[in-house]
Amino acid sequence: MDKTLYEQDYYLWIEKTISLLENHRFSDLDLENLIEEIKSMSISQQKALKSNLTVILWHLLKYLQEPEKQTRSWALTLFEQRERIEEDLENS
Numbered sequence: 001m002d003k004t005l006y007e008q009d010y011y012l013w014i015e016k017t018i019s020l021l022e023n024h025r026f027s028d029l030d031l032e033n034l035i036e037e038i039k040s041m042s043i044s045q046q047k048a049l050k051s052n053l054t055v056i057l058w059h060l061l062k063y064l065q066e067p068e069k070q071t072r073s074w075a076l077t078l079f080e081q082r083e084r085i086e087e088d089l090e091n092s
Helices: 010-022 031-065 072-091
Strands: none
Touching: 031 072
């Protein structure tokens, strides 16, 4: 597999990698970049989860500490972040 394809056309590299995997042509894979992409996906998912948890914790603290300022918007943010966390965990 042309290793420069990864730098030249990422989308094409993805399509070619998928095709090689589907056809069990493992020896033709660009393993170095494939491994890096898988690591990157893991790190990305961890960062997204951490970010969603941070938002939900901050809003929950505000929501509980300032009951007079509780708004529908805060409740919706809590719900939305909870949904994102559930989706992230289901997909991982």
